[in-house]
Amino acid sequence: xxxxxxxxxxxxxxxxxxxxxxxxxxxxxxxxxxxxxxxxxxxxxxxxxxxxxxxxxxxxxxxxxxxxxxxxxxxxxxxxxxxxxxxxxxxxxxxxxxxxxxxxxxxxxxxxxxxxxxxxxxxxxxxxxxxxxxxxxxxxxxxxxxxxxxxxxxxxxxxxxxxxxx
Amino acid sequence: xxxxxxxxxxxxxxxxxxxxxxxxxxxxxxxxxxxxxxxxxxxxxxxxxxxxxxxxxxxxxxxxxxxxxxxxxxxxxxxxxxxxxxxxxxxxxxxxxxxxxxxxxxxxxxxxxxxxxxxxxxxxxxxxxxxxxxxxxxxxxxxxxxxxxxxxxxxxxxxxxxxxxxxxxxxxxxxxxxxxxxxxxxxxxxxxxxxxxxxxxxxxxxxxxxxxxxxxxxxxxxxxxxxxxxxxxxxxxxxxxxxxxxxxxxxxxxxxxxxxxxxxxxxxxxxxxxxxxxxxxxxxxxxxxxxxxxxxxxxxxxxxxxxxxxxxxxxxxxxxxxxxxxxxxxxxxxxxxxxxxxxxxxxxxxxxxxxxxxxxxxxxxxxxxxxxxxxxxxxxxxxxxxxxxxxxxxxxxxxxxxxxxxxxxxxxxxxxxxxxxxxxxxxxxx
Numbered sequence: 001x002x003x004x005x006x007x008x009x010x011x012x013x014x015x016x017x018x019x020x021x022x023x024x025x026x027x028x029x030x031x032x033x034x035x036x037x038x039x040x041x042x043x044x045x046x047x048x049x050x051x052x053x054x055x056x057x058x059x060x061x062x063x064x065x066x067x068x069x070x071x072x073x074x075x076x077x078x079x080x081x082x083x084x085x086x087x088x089x090x091x092x093x094x095x096x097x098x099x100x101x102x103x104x105x106x107x108x109x110x111x112x113x114x115x116x117x118x119x120x121x122x123x124x125x126x127x128x129x130x131x132x133x134x135x136x137x138x139x140x141x142x143x144x145x146x147x148x149x150x151x152x153x154x155x156x157x158x159x160x161x162x163x164x165x166x
Numbered sequence: 167x168x169x170x171x172x173x174x175x176x177x178x179x180x181x182x183x184x185x186x187x188x189x190x191x192x193x194x195x196x197x198x199x200x201x202x203x204x205x206x207x208x209x210x211x212x213x214x215x216x217x218x219x220x221x222x223x224x225x226x227x228x229x230x231x232x233x234x235x236x237x238x239x240x241x242x243x244x245x246x247x248x249x250x251x252x253x254x255x256x257x258x259x260x261x262x263x264x265x266x267x268x269x270x271x272x273x274x275x276x277x278x279x280x281x282x283x284x285x286x287x288x289x290x291x292x293x294x295x296x297x298x299x300x301x302x303x304x305x306x307x308x309x310x311x312x313x314x315x316x317x318x319x320x321x322x323x324x325x326x327x328x329x330x331x332x333x334x335x336x337x338x339x340x341x342x343x344x345x346x347x348x349x350x351x352x353x354x355x356x357x358x359x360x361x362x363x364x365x366x367x368x369x370x371x372x373x374x375x376x377x378x379x380x381x382x383x384x385x386x387x388x389x390x391x392x393x394x395x396x397x398x399x400x401x402x403x404x405x406x407x408x409x410x411x412x413x414x415x416x417x418x419x420x421x422x423x424x425x426x427x428x429x430x431x432x433x434x435x436x437x438x439x440x441x442x443x444x445x446x447x448x449x450x451x452x453x454x455x456x457x458x459x460x461x462x463x464x465x466x467x468x469x470x471x472x473x474x475x476x477x478x479x480x481x482x483x484x485x486x487x488x489x490x491x492x493x494x495x496x497x498x499x500x501x502x503x504x505x506x507x508x509x510x511x512x513x514x515x516x517x518x519x520x521x522x523x524x525x526x527x528x529x530x531x532x533x534x535x536x537x538x539x540x541x542x543x544x545x546x547x548x549x550x551x552x553x554x555x556x557x558x559x560x561x562x563x564x565x566x567x568x569x570x571x572x573x574x575x576x577x578x579x580x581x582x583x584x585x586x587x588x589x590x591x592x593x594x595x596x
Contacts, residue, residue: 111294
């Protein structure tokens with residue numbers, strides 16, 4: 001399916017609930033990247049409701065989505081999924097208390113032709129999702145590393161875009 | 167004796183966590199239980215000992231889909247206890263933010279949760295692959311509702327601009343104008359939604375429900391009115407406790423509500439529509455008639471059309487309210503603490519939402535009672551299952567399970583709200 005009009009927006013989408021322990025990891029990464037003031041990158045934080053995530057991805061040329069997951073690996077572990085190439089393994093992202101989780105939202109965007117041509121999910125393994133809890137020490141310790149890796153990828157994607165345009 | 171059990175361990179496309187268990191014995195439905203196992207939420211207890219001014223922000227957290235409803239019933243009840251009348255312009259703004267919530271909540275249910283049942287898809291993602299234009303229309307429509315809530319509530323989810331006495335800040339007339347074009351497009355999309363839903367194939371099932379909804383002297387009810395019913399109940403919100411009661415059942419962490427002298431009843435879009443058809447706008451009435459609905463609709467499967475009609479009405483009404491908007495002199499009226507008990511009833515997207523608060527002389531909440539729509543509808547949902555699925559018992563297991571789920575989704579249960587969640591279990595006893 002042909003993607004809808006793409007306007008070149010580059011977005012970082014931090015997904016999660018700030019009051020549910022490690023679920024907030026994506027939001028904290030987004031906040032650190034906002035402080036870094038990257039050129040031409042829109043930093044968005046969302047709770048995870050599907051239609052809001054779809055709206056955030058609309059007309060973007062590149063999207064970097066950061067979310068917590070629970071797949072049974074060690075807490076704080078970072079995994080990168082190129083979801084423009086293939087679907088996200090949905091079981092690890094089924095923590096949404098709403099109807100559609102992140103994996104389904106990405107598939108909905110793909111079905112509607114709204115998935116950005118570059119779309120990457122950075123998944124941080126969480127261990128505690130308790131109401132009102134802070135980030136667990138292992139996840140808190142992982143945030144800086146995630147920010148650096150993501151920042152490097154954003155810069156690389158931007159350079160590739162510039163080279164294509166030149 | 168032949169016994170079959172149909173189980174849905176984790177009911178999809180509903181808000182929250184629950185399950186369904188239907189026992190079929192000797193070719194008939196022996197029992198049907200909507201099992202709600204989402205943990206209790208304890209909001210009524212959280213409210214005790216807090217200042218009345220904190221209530222709108224606390225109760226907004228009960229639901230991410232219908233926070234405005236909780237805020238509206240709370241402020242209405244607390245203002246009743248404190249003897250405050252906010253006046254017409256602020257009431258109109260409360261009605262406008264409620265329009266936004268109906269648009270976004272109903273559109274989510276119509277397109278993402280309920281339509282896949284009628285078009286034969288597992289869910290919205292599968293449906294979107296074949297019906298992309300329809301899903302895009304639904305998303306655009308929902309966005310218009312979110313835009314109203316963002317503007318008046320300060321943000322889309324769990325609004326922060328609602329207070330006892332009015333709003334923290336009210337918009338200038340010019341700030342509402344950008345909504346007008348979006349709402350006109352939304353109204354067209356809503357009309358198309360009514361026509362789209364009307365073409366679905368509906369099971370021929372009807373039931374003689376006792377409908378309960380608000381009724382207002384002039385308006386289709388969101389924000390205010392008397393509580394009326396099919397059998398002639400006509401009471402003020404303050405009389406709710408005298409006529410309705412909640413009881414505990416073993417299979418649910420949500421309470422079940424009944425009429426003290428009547429039994430199960432139904433709140434929500436069908437109830438509002440049937441008790442208030444004459445209060446709809448001409449556009450909404452005409453669309454309902456074109457969709458084949460009369461002034462009364464007792465087929466819950468057709469509730470998807472009624473929701474679409476209510477979305478159309480909410481777009482139409484939002485445009486009317488914006489056109490007639492007069493900026494209030496102040497965003498809120500002053501409120502002074504005093505001891506008292508107050509009652510509030512408004513129409514959440516899923517139906518009547520009753521709140522009662524007891525306030526102490528120093529403005530603290532001594533007691534709070536919150537009766538959400540899904541608590542009120544659980545007995546009727548179970549009765550629907552017992553009455554309706556009998557004709558489908560010969561279907562293959564997967565199809566029967568789907569019919570059971572669809573029957574529950576007719577009423578858009580919000581389990582998170584009522585637990586005070588869903589899995590399906592159909593048992594064929596033998």
